[in-house]
Amino acid sequence: MSRQEVFDYLKKQQEMVDSREISKGVGISVTSVTNCLKELRESRIINFREAELKNKFEYKCGERDLNPCIH
Numbered sequence: 326m327s328r329q330e331v332f333d334y335l336k337k338q339q340e341m342v343d344s345r346e347i348s349k350g351v352g353i354s355v356t357s358v359t360n361c362l363k364e365l366r367e368s369r370i371i372n373f374r375e376a377e378l379k380n381k382f383e384y385k386c387g388e389r390d391l392n393p394c395i396h
């Protein structure tokens with residue numbers, strides 16, 4: 326699984342999505358998606374925020390003005 330596939334999926338989404346949604350959309354395991362998301366977060370290519378549930382994050386591509394959002 327490549328970061329590019331996860332990134333391309335995120336670019337197509339209008340709303341914030343979690344790793345399970347990405348996994349279903351791309352057709353790979355949640356673990357693989359989580360590893361790709363970690364790399365994308367570290368490179369600051371994607372935005373993310375903590376979801377209402379603890380230990381769950383939501384992701385979106387590109388927009389730097391999301392609140393609350395961690396870059």
